[in-house]
Amino acid sequence: MSLPIINLEKLHSSDFEIQSEEIQKLDSACREIGFIYLVDHGIPQAVIYRMFRVIKDYFDQSFSEKRKIEITKSRNHRGYGFLGEEQLDESGQEDWKETFDMALDIPIDHPSAIEYPSMYGPNQYPDFPEFKETFLEYYSEAFKASQKLLTSVAVALKEPANTFTKHFNTHVSALRAIHYPPRPNPDHDNGAGAHTDYGCVTLLLQDSVGGLQVKHKTKGWIDAPPVEGALVVNIGDLMQRWTNDSYVSTSHRVAASNENVHRYSIPFFVEPDYETKVKCLPNSQSDSNPPKYPQVMAGDWIRSRFDATYAYRTEEN
16 A cells, blocks of 8 residues: 655646645545655755755764754754654654754744744754755745645635645744664664654655655555655644544654665654644534544644653753
8 A cells, every 4th residue: 555646736726627636635645544645846856955965964974073063952952863862652762863953043032932932943053064055945945835735735624725824924843854874783673663743744855765654544554665756744733633633643653774774854844833723623523523622722732742752851841
């Protein structure tokens, strides 16, 4: 079994029949598995190539060089995360990966950074050729693709087209680069533990190595191998809450890399403004299907998941 393939350009086609057919495919996929391959997403291939080149060169540096921007030095979770820092499956092994995280670069005296210092603020960038410029360009391109997709998601749910996009002004969407080095020993099979994502949707760019697995509700764990020119997109927890479980936030994991194998991936976590009030959408509830979740502020939810995943944040709180 493979994930459904959805074409972003068809979702916005001027031909009503083409658009409607693709919207229906998107809606079915979000209800049945919560994962898709997204093609014709609009992110230039040149930017993608540059991202992979830059992150490979960056992670090839010495540990002492990378940790100059260690994430534990950032109050708002930006910078370098070393091997074993994260444990997505709280009952399993630590994740065998290293990471770099960034988001909107906001001055420390910005009102949002003052009000929510653990979620807003400045990024930490390494002193590394092309790094900042490349990440900012990819962040911008991925954000544009995400907003087109969220517009289509709203239409699929029979809600106003701006239902989600109106909440992305001072958003907390995060871009991450991940390096999965060869597993430390034969028994350590966990690259990234089983988990769901926290926000609305995630746009994942993966290299050609593979290793991503998705938990199908009847078929167990299925592989989601790379597809040339496609992003892997999945529904997150906030979208599941918004849609009253109609759209599913599905558990997924990454197998640790084998000997002499290095894997790289670039997820873009699409997360709204901190103060977005997430509650059941009108067309996702009825007398026979009342809201299952209480209203939650988006930033509070995401921050709580960060705190549960990262030991250093728990120690500070």
